[in-house]
């Protein structure tokens with residue numbers, strides 16, 4: 329990325345970032361100057377009118393000063409008007425989506441992002457977009473409030489259950505940019521991290537044609553399963569080394585007997601795993617919260633075969 333940013337702000341990666349930063353800088357500097365005047369005045373007058381003798385000297389009876397009062401009313405009013413007009417213009421730029429924008433559906437859930445593109449492709453935790461093209465994000469949540477935040481783009485918008493929110497951006501340089509959830513949404517909140525991959529226009533076209541042809545169809549099942557484990561962010565809740573996270577570790581799961589919350593025991597076999605992914609609420613492992621999201625509609629039959637094959641490789 330050309331624009332690396334500085335100590336105070338991350339690099340400017342979108343068309344709106346310079347506007348947002350300029351206004352921020354103006355408000356910051358104006359506040360700093362006023363702060364300096366007030367503090368300096370306080371110290372200066374405190375010193376100038378300090379008590380010089382033990383005798384009580386009464387302050388002369390001054391009721392007002394019209395010139396001073398006009399100055400401290402007019403200057404702040406002008407400042408507030410500048411901030412209002414400037415801020416409103418920037419607010420409109422941030423909120424009015426250009427007509428030719430490409431639309432991507434964003435879904436937040438505990439604790440990852442899914443992105444649905446108009447050609448039917450779905451990705452998890454990575455949104456891929458072309459450079460110099462306005463992108464409209466139509467966003468909703470499947471559970472609690474999340475918030476979509478890309479610091480380099482100066483774009484942040486809440487993602488709320490039961491309604492849609494909309495935001496947009498136009499990236500100005502290819503590269504990878506952090507995507508954070510900025511609304512505390514539970515245990516895995518700090519791991520709800522994604523990536524915005526901005527590609528040059530021709531690279532984006534190549535990417536689109538690749539995902540269009542289903543590059544996974546000739547991958548061995550175990551490899552496909554491993555890829556899904558990473559891409560669908562299973563790792564935010566399941567480890568591979570036997571340690572407990574939000575969910576049980578997948579190490580040595582296959583073939584073991586699992587105790588469920590309803591007191592029954594069940595053998596972890598192909599059908600149990602399939603059901604865990606498509607209808608996770610049906611059988612809850614004892615001592616774990618029922619928070620695993622459903623992957624119904626996100627995983628094909630072959631994907632499920634892949635995950636099962638992969639879990640089988642994770643022996644003790």
Ligand SMILES: [Cu+2]
Nearest residue numbers: 474509513520
């Ligand atoms: Cu979140």
